[in-house]
Amino acid sequence: MLVTLDYPPMVGGVANYYQNLVSYLPEGDIFVLDNSENELLFVGGPWWPKWLKGFVNTWRAISRYDVKHVVVGQVLPVGTIVWLISLVRRIPYTVMTHAMDVTIPYAPDVTTRKRWLMGKILLRAKWVITVSAYTRQHLIKLGVPEDKIEVIYPCPNVSGDFLWNSEDDVQFMIGKYELKDKLVILSVGRLVERKGFDMVIRALPQVLAEAPETVYVVVGEGGDRERLRLIAEAEGVSNSVRFVGLVSDKELAGWYQQCDLFVMPSRELSNRDVEGFGITFIEAGSFGKPVIGGISGGIADAVVDGETGFLVESTNVDMLAEAMLQLLKDPVRAHELGEAGRSRVASKFKWSVQAKHLADLIGTSS
Numbered sequence: 001m002l003v004t005l006d007y008p009p010m011v012g013g014v015a016n017y018y019q020n021l022v023s024y025l026p027e028g029d030i031f032v033l034d035n036s037e038n039e040l041l042f043v044g045g046p047w048w049p050k051w052l053k054g055f056v057n058t059w060r061a062i063s064r065y066d067v068k069h070v071v072v073g074q075v076l077p078v079g080t081i082v083w084l085i086s087l088v089r090r091i092p093y094t095v096m097t098h099a100m101d102v103t104i105p106y107a108p109d110v111t112t113r114k115r116w117l118m119g120k121i122l123l124r125a126k127w128v129i130t131v132s133a134y135t136r137q138h139l140i141k142l143g144v145p146e147d148k149i150e151v152i153y154p155c156p157n158v159s160g161d162f163l164w165n166s167e168d169d170v171q172f173m174i175g176k177y178e179l180k181d182k183l184v185i186l187s188v189g190r191l192v193e194r195k196g197f198d199m200v201i202r203a204l205p206q207v208l209a210e211a212p213e214t215v216y217v218v219v220g221e222g223g224d225r226e227r228l229r230l231i232a233e234a235e236g237v238s239n240s241v242r243f244v245g246l247v248s249d250k251e252l253a254g255w256y257q258q259c260d261l262f263v264m265p266s267r268e269l270s271n272r273d274v275e276g277f278g279i280t281f282i283e284a285g286s287f288g289k290p291v292i293g294g295i296s297g298g299i300a301d302a303v304v305d306g307e308t309g310f311l312v313e314s315t316n317v318d319m320l321a322e323a324m325l326q327l328l329k330d331p332v333r334a335h336e337l338g339e340a341g342r343s344r345v346a347s348k349f350k351w352s353v354q355a356k357h358l359a360d361l362i363g364t365s366s
Helices: 013-023 052-064 078-089 100-106 112-124 133-141 167-176 197-210 225-234 249-258 279-286 317-329 331-348 351-363
Strands: 070-072 093-096 127-130 149-151 183-188 214-219 241-245 261-264 291-294 309-312
Touching: 013 351, 052 078, 070 078, 078 093, 078 112, 093 112, 100 133, 127 133, 127 351, 133 149, 167 249, 183 197, 183 249, 183 279, 183 317, 197 214, 197 225, 197 317, 214 249, 225 241, 249 279, 261 279, 261 317, 279 291, 279 331, 291 317, 309 317, 317 331
Parallel strands: 070 093, 093 127, 127 149, 183 214, 183 261, 214 241, 261 291, 291 309
Antiparallel strands: none
16 A cells, blocks of 8 residues: 555646556556545644544455555655654555655754654555665665665656647747747746756856857746746846746657756755756657756756766756857757657656556565
């Protein structure tokens, strides 16, 4: 049984990650207990702890479905629920980790009690699964034995293998966003500070000085949109930036098709918020596009520097501008990197492969 706070219809990378893994497991082998109907957390009222409701419902589901192994979607608070149950029922469990959940113990505002609890949950787990070499190292620093840590990579939600827009669709986008004869730099993601879209905008004046036909397209929504708009205005590049907002998977595929390069110079914030992997790099790679990422978090697992794209210092505007210009001005090199990315995705980042890895682990856990 998978117990998780993040699962569709919730929107987000973690929810998609779990849904895709579950969809590739043998039908009937796994039951999902999520919080879509407040099954795991109390909402409002005097109840404490909020996860007590989840404890009761998880206990019942284990009995009802004769669960042999529990997959924990979040170390806290779901891990607390399953850890306590395991002390009584001796049921094995696997903990899934992603990014901030393994870096947050190092944040200055995290209590000693929370660190202690995380340690108990992780050490009792049969397996601890994470998404990159970076997050794996953080788990080792937390004291998790190396031999119980496994990496299961996220895979493309939008892929050139199964989503491809017609020429008419692409031409419609070109007309709508005034992209005829333009070079397109693309970013995709929530508009938050960590993603580094502000750095791309700050680098645009240097790029436009040598490649004036360049346009920067940002796909996504978030609280940082107004700040990004003001930065573009201050840098004098508003006419070369397109904020597209949220789009369908089909339209997103069209943007990957249309772009000349993909860039997301993510950085770690002071609260330890960091990119655990960077699935959009893999999505862009599936369309044969070169990518540029920040040297931060788990991005090095998604971008092979000099092979599928470039890694740059996340807040070094000059380095970022130079990397973008190198790819925009050398389409042959850009094509080589993009094709290497496509081959890497095809061989390594398939949901069927990653789900089998999970199934094999759980199958040997009892």
